[in-house]
Amino acid sequence: MTEFDxxxxxxxxxxxxxxxxxxxxxxxxxxxxxxxxxxxxxxDRQILSESEPVYEGDGDFRVALPEDTAERTASLPGxxxxxxxxxxxxxxxxxQELQRIFEFEE
Numbered sequence: 001m002t003e004f005d006x007x008x009x010x011x012x013x014x015x016x017x018x019x020x021x022x023x024x025x026x027x028x029x030x031x032x033x034x035x036x037x038x039x040x041x042x043x044d045r046q047i048l049s050e051s052e053p054v055y056e057g058d059g060d061f062r063v064a065l066p067e068d069t070a071e072r073t074a075s076l077p078g079x080x081x082x083x084x085x086x087x088x089x090x091x092x093x094x095x096q097e098l099q100r101i102f103e104f105e106e
Contacts, residue, residue, distance in 0.1 A: 004102035009055045019101050020053060027093035035086045042076040043087050053094065059104030063091040 008015040024044075031040055052064040065087075066072065073083045099105050 004104075006055055006057070012053065019098075023053070023094055023097035023101055024048065026097045027090055030093050031086070031090060035089070036078055036082070039076055039078045039083055039086050040090070043073075043083070043090055046072045046076065047087065048090065048094075051091075053098060059099060059102075061095045061098040063094050065091070 005015075012020060028040065028044055047065060047069055048063070050066040054062045054064050056062050069087075073080065073087065076083050096105075
């Protein structure tokens with residue numbers, strides 16, 4: 001259980017690195033075996049490694065993707081619709097994990 005301080009989230013990698021790493025890892029694991037592993041791994045390495053978790057307020061988080069996400073997704077295996085769907089599920093899972101870790105879930 002991690003007590004969340006919105007002011008500390010401005011320097012999230014200093015104060016909450018372990019929690020962020022756990023959220024991303026748990027989100028990955030929740031999709032492992034449900035999605036094409038090459039697409040999942042590609043999204044993790046080529047897109048989400050450059051993403052930025054953002055605290056929106058009221059217990060809500062958002063994953064800000066790199067500006068060149070479209071170019072990055074085009075280089076991944078699979079069709080655009082599948083890659084986009086997996087990316088959306090992955091980011092949704094990260095956001096939910098952050099809510100859970102920081103105890104915003106009801």
